[in-house]
Amino acid sequence: MNESSLGNSVPPDTPHAISVSLPTWRDNVGYEEGEKRVVEKMVTGYPRFFIHLSVQKLAAICEHKYAVGNERCMLFPSKKVAEQCRSFIQRRSGVLGKPVSARIVDLLICPDEPQPQPQSNGTTNGTGTTTTTEANGKPCSESIANTCAELHIVLFPGDAFSVAKEFWQHAGLGISSRFAEKCLSLLPKEDRNRTVKAVERPVSPVQRRGFPAGRGFNKHYSAVKKGAQGVSSTSPRSPTFPPISPTTTNGNGAVPANNCGCGDEDEAMDSVYLEERYGRNLPLSAASFAKRALRRRVAGVLLCDVPDCQGTAGQEDLVVGPSTRGVKDVSENDVYLYPSGMTAIWSAHQVALGALGEAKSVCFGFPYTDTLKILQKWGPGCHFLGHGLDSDIDKLEKILESESQAHPGTRPILALFTEFPSNPLLRSADLPRLRRLADKYDFLIIIDETIGNLVNVTVMQYADVVVSSLTKVFSGASNVMGGSLILNPKGRQYKSLKEAITKTYEDTYFDEDAIYMERNSRDFKKRIQTINQNAEAICDFLYTRSLKGGSTNPNTAIKEVFYPKYTTPEHYDHCRVTSAQSEDGKAGGYGGLFSLTFTSLEASKLFFDTLPCFKGPSLGTNFTLACPFTILAHYGELEWAAEFGVEEGLVRVSVGLEETGKLLESFELAVKAAEGVVKA
Numbered sequence: 026m027n028e029s030s031l032g033n034s035v036p037p038d039t040p041h042a043i044s045v046s047l048p049t050w051r052d053n054v055g056y057e058e059g060e061k062r063v064v065e066k067m068v069t070g071y072p073r074f075f076i077h078l079s080v081q082k083l084a085a086i087c088e089h090k091y092a093v094g095n096e097r098c099m100l101f102p103s104k105k106v107a108e109q110c111r112s113f114i115q116r117r118s119g120v121l122g123k124p125v126s127a128r129i130v131d132l133l134i135c136p137d138e139p140q141p142q143p144q145s146n147g148t149t150n151g152t153g154t155t156t157t158t159e160a161n162g163k164p165c166s167e168s169i170a171n172t173c174a175e176l177h178i179v180l181f182p183g184d185a186f187s188v189a190k191e192f193w194q195h196a197g198l199g200i201s202s203r204f205a206e207k208c209l210s211l212l213p214k215e216d217r218n219r220t221v222k223a224v225e226r227p228v229s230p231v232q233r234r235g236f237p238a239g240r241g242f243n244k245h246y247s248a249v250k251k252g253a254q255g256v257s258s259t260s261p262r263s264p265t266f267p268p269i270s271p272t273t274t275n276g277n278g279a280v281p282a283n284n285c286g287c288g289d290e291d292e293a294m295d296s297v298y299l300e301e302r303y304g305r306n307l308p309l310s311a312a313s314f315a316k317r318a319l320r321r322r323v324a325g326v327l328l329c330d331v332p333d334c335q336g337t338a339g340q341e342d343l344v345v346g347p348s349t350r351g352v353k354d355v356s357e358n359d360v361y362l363y364p365s366g367m368t369a370i371w372s373a374h375q376v377a378l379g380a381l382g383e384a385k386s387v388c389f390g391f392p393y394t395d396t397l398k399i400l401q402k403w404g405p406g407c408h409f410l411g412h413g414l415d416s417d418i419d420k421l422e423k424i425l426e427s428e429s430q431a432h433p434g435t436r437p438i439l440a441l442f443t444e445f446p447s448n449p450l451l452r453s454a455d456l457p458r459l460r461r462l463a464d465k466y467d468f469l470i471i472i473d474e475t476i477g478n479l480v481n482v483t484v485m486q487y488a489d490v491v492v493s494s495l496t497k498v499f500s501g502a503s504n505v506m507g508g509s510l511i512l513n514p515k516g517r518q519y520k521s522l523k524e525a526i527t528k529t530y531e532d533t534y535f536d537e538d539a540i541y542m543e544r545n546s547r548d549f550k551k552r553i554q555t556i557n558q559n560a561e562a563i564c565d566f567l568y569t570r571s572l573k574g575g576s577t578n579p580n581t582a583i584k585e586v587f588y589p590k591y592t593t594p595e596h597y598d599h600c601r602v603t604s605a606q607s608e609d610g611k612a613g614g615y616g617g618l619f620s621l622t623f624t625s626l627e628a629s630k631l632f633f634d635t636l637p638c639f640k641g642p643s644l645g646t647n648f649t650l651a652c653p654f655t656i657l658a659h660y661g662e663l664e665w666a667a668e669f670g671v672e673e674g675l676v677r678v679s680v681g682l683e684e685t686g687k688l689l690e691s692f693e694l695a696v697k698a699a700e701g702v703v704k705a
Contacts, residue, residue, distance in 0.1 A: 032066030035641045044641040045070045050630040057660040077202035095183035102533045107177035113192045127181040134211045135173040170305035197365035203537045312536030314339035315543035320357040323509045325349035335547045351483035354514045361510045366494020369508035380525035384439040390447040391669045411669040413452045440469035449620045449654045449677045451587045453596040456487035480553045481613035482600045489516040497645025500545040507542045557614025560680040564588045582628040582699035588619040617680040629674030632699040644679035
C-alpha cells in the first residue's frame with residue numbers, strides 16, 4: 026500500500042466498500058486535522074461517518090428540488106425514521122443553545138414513469154411534512170428492480186448540518202448506497218444528469234472522530250452515462266465474488282471478497298452478472314428469503330448451512346434445530362435485522378426505554394465511541410465505567426446500592442451495555458457476576474458480541490438482549506452493512522421487551538443489502554476458524570516480543586498485546602465455546618482482533634507505516650486491516666481516552682484469511698522496524 030492509494034476504497038474497486046485507505050500514520054492525522062492533501066482524495070469511507078457519493082448525489086438533487094434558502098437535507102428509508110431525525114435535530118439543537126426546526130418531504134419514486142409536477146398533499150405547520158408523488162403509482166412488476174422506492178427527506182437550516190449528522194452517525198438509520206443508487210436509477214433522466222454545484226459540507230466535532238460528510242459532487246457524477254455506477258437499474262458495478270481458500274491471496278497480501286463457497290455456476294461469472302443475478306433482477310421473494318436465512322443463521326438454528334444446501338436456508342418450510350447459542354429456545358422470531366450494528370444498539374436502548382421506562386443506563390468497559398454517545402444523548406444519561414474490569418463491578422455495586430436507597434421501589438438503572446470482548450482493549454467482563462446483579466436489581470444486560478461472535482463464545486445465557494454488527498466478520502467482504510438484535514426468550518423481561526419491539530419495529534433493511542449479506546455470510550463459520558488460527562499465531566509471536574510477554578531484548582518496542590488469550594482470559598474462557606458445544610467438534614477461538622501499544626509513539630508510527638497490509642477503519646474483513654485506532658476514534662479527546670488505557674499510539678489489527686506464514690513475515694518486518702527506532 027502506498028500513498029497513491031490514499032482515499033480509495035478498501036478493497037480497491039469496491040463501489041459499496043465500507044472502508045477507505047489511510048495507508049500512513051501521517052495520513053490518519055492529516056485527515057483528522059482536515060489536511061487538504063488527505064481530505065480531497067477521499068472518495069469513500071465508513072458509511073455512518075462518510076456519506077457515500079451516491080447518497081450525496083441524491084441528496085443534492087433533493088436539495089435542488091425542495092430546499093428553501095440555505096436548507097440542507099438527509100435521506101431516510103421510512104417516514105418514522107425521518108420523524109425521529111427531525112425530533113432529534115430540534116431537541117439536540119435546543120440543548121446546544123441554537124434551536125432550529127426541520128421539515129419532512131415524503132417521496133414515492135416509481136420506475137418507467139414520466140415525472141409529473143410535484144403535487145403536495147399538504148404541509149401542516151404542526152408536522153412540517155409534505156408528501157410528493159414522483160410517479161403515478163401504477164403497479165410495479167414482481168422483480169426488485171421494478172419496485173417503487175419510498176424516500177423521506179429531512180430538510181433543516183444548513184448551519185444545523187452537524188447536528189443532523191449526529192443522528193446519521195449514532196443511529197445508523199440513513200439510506201444505504203445501494204438504496205441511493207436504486208432511487209437514482211428511477212429518477213427522470215433530466216434529474217440524473219443534472220450537474221449540481223458542490224456544496225461545502227461542514228465537519229462537526231463528532232464527525233472529526235470518524236469520516237467527513239464529503240466534498241459534494243465527485244467529478245464522476247457531473248454527468249451520468251448509460252451504465253454508469255449509481256444510475257443503471259440493472260447493471261451497477263459490484264465487487265467480484267471469486268472462489269477462495271484460506272491460503273489464497275490476491276497478490277497484495279489480501280484475500281478478495283469471497284463468494285461464500287456456494288458451489289454453483291455463478292462462481293465463475295463476472296461482477297456485473299452477479300449484481301444482476303443476485304441484486305435488482307431477483308424476484309421480490311428473494312429479499313424475504315434472504316432475510317429469513319439471515320435470522321436463522323444469527324439465531325444459530327440452521328441444521329442445513331453447508332455449501333451443498335445453503336441455497337435453501339431461507340425456505341419457509343425448512344426444518345431447523347435447537348439454537349447453538351447456549352439458550353436452545355432462541356428462534357428466528359427472536360431475531361431482528363437492522364441496517365447497521367449501531368442501529369441495533371440504538372434500537373435496543375429505545376426498546377428498553379419503551380418497555381421499562383426511563384432510567385439511566387450503564388456503559389461497562391471502554392466501548393466503540395457511538396455506544397457511549399447513544400446512552401448520553403437519548404434518555405436520562407448513563408454511568409460510564411470505562412475500564413470494564415472487576416474493580417468496576419465493585420463500583421457498579423455501590424451505584425446500585427446508592428440508587429436503590431435514594432429511590433426505593435424503582436429500578437436503580439435501566440440497562441447495562443457491554444461488549445464481549447471490548448473494542449479496542451479486548452477486555453471481557455465477568456458476565457456471571459453481572460447477571461447476578463441484574464437479577465437482584467432488576468435491570469437489563471445488553472451484550473454486543475461483534476468481536477467475540479457466536480462461533481467463539483456463548484453469551485446469550487447472561488443477556489436479555491444480544492446485538493451484533495453483521496457488517497464485520499459475519500459478512501467479511503467489506504461491501505455491505507447490517508446489524509442484528511436477539512431477545513433472550515428465557516430473560517425475565519422477555520415478555521415486556523417482545524411487546525415493545527413488536528409495537529415499534531419496522532424493517533428498514535434494504536432488500537439488496539440483505540441479499541448480499543446473506544450470500545457473504547454463508548461461509549462465515551469456516552472463515553472465522555481460519556481467522557482464529559491466524560490471529561492466535563500472530564499474537565503468540567508478538568507477545569514474545571513484548572514487555573508484557575517478558576521480552577528481555579533491550580530494543581523491545583511492543584509494550585502490550587491486547588488479545589482475549591492474554592487479556593482477562595478467565596472471563597473470556599468462561600464463555601468460550603467448548604468442543605462439546607460446537608457443531609463440528611472444534612472449540613471456539615479468540616477472534617481476529619487485537620491491539621498493540623508501544624514503548625514510544627515513534628515506534629507505533631513506524632510499525633504501522635511498515636506493516637504491509639490494508640490500512641483503514643472497520644474490522645472483521647476477509648483481509649488483514651490495521652488502523653491507529655485512537656487517532657481515528659478519539660483524536661479530539663486523546664487525554665480522556667488515555668485515562669482508560671486507550672493510548673494515543675495504540676494500533677488495532679483485524680486479521681484476515683491470508684496464508685499464516687506470509688502474515689508472520691509481514692508482522693516480523695514491522696516489529697523489526699519498530700525495534701530499530703528504539704535502538705536508534
